Amino acid sequence: MTPRPTRQDYEKHQYWRSCLEQLHNAYGQVCAYSSIWIPTGYSVDHFRPKGRYPNLAYEWSNYRLALDFVNNNKRDSEVVIDPFVVHNGWFILDSASLWVKPEPTLAEVIKTRVQSSIDVLKLNHYRLVNVRFQILRGYMDGMQRLESIEQKYPFIASEIKRQGIKTRAQVLAENTNGPADTSPPPA
Numbered sequence: 462m463t464p465r466p467t468r469q470d471y472e473k474h475q476y477w478r479s480c481l482e483q484l485h486n487a488y489g490q491v492c493a494y495s496s497i498w499i500p501t502g503y504s505v506d507h508f509r510p511k512g513r514y515p516n517l518a519y520e521w522s523n524y525r526l527a528l529d530f531v532n533n534n535k536r537d538s539e540v541v542i543d544p545f546v547v548h549n550g551w552f553i554l555d556s557a558s559l560w561v562k563p564e565p566t567l568a569e570v571i572k573t574r575v576q577s578s579i580d581v582l583k584l585n586h587y588r589l590v591n592v593r594f595q596i597l598r599g600y601m602d603g604m605q606r607l608e609s610i611e612q613k614y615p616f617i618a619s620e621i622k623r624q625g626i627k628t629r630a631q632v633l634a635e636n637t638n639g640p641a642d643t644s645p646p647p648a
Contacts, residue, residue, distance in 0.1 A: 476519055477505045488526035489612065493544040494582050495531050496616035497592055502529045510537035530589075531582050540577040551575050554620040559593045560585045561616075593617060603628050 484505060492499050493506070506527035511518040525544060527535070535541055542551075552575060553564050561584045563575035579585060596617050599605035611618040620626070627635075 477507070477524060480521070480524070481505055484524055484526050491526070491613065491615065492528040492531060493525040494535070494541070494578075495528055495584060495589055496614065497528060497589065498613035499526075499528050503527065504529050504532045506532045506535060508543055510539065512537055513539075530586070531584075534583045535581060538581045540574065541581050542574050542578045549619065550623075552579070552616065553623070554593070554617070556624055556626070559590050559597070597621075597626070601626070601628055603630050 490498055506525040507523055508525050509517045509523050517523040550564050552561050555562050561579050563572040596614050
């Protein structure tokens, strides 16, 4: 292994690929950036780009599991927020469009970083919006249990809870067993 590998070294010896399966398992098969389950089509992202930080090219602590699409969008960007420092609630889901957005009350500097991450990673690309739609529709139709969504789509699960999104069965039960009518009978 080369201590300060060059781009030619990367092309010839992509040693990080040998740990891809372990990384996939360590992340529970969930993309660090999109928070979407990826059974296939994943890659090792170097959070700190290997071209600028060659000393981190083979460091486990610099690896993030990423959906290929997301990793290709990130490239060598350094404006993307490290998933390990993201706080709950920084990213929210717009229930009408299913677009990811920054939480409106964030400090401006954080809100800008969140929006930059969304833009660079293309988190609102139709492919990712469609995944969110399918999962939410499955949940609302009663085909997906919240426990399963929490494991495979943790961001969507947190938004279901935060927004109080209900299944159709829950809505129907509330409408059927709603508050008792305490008004007097008609005369």
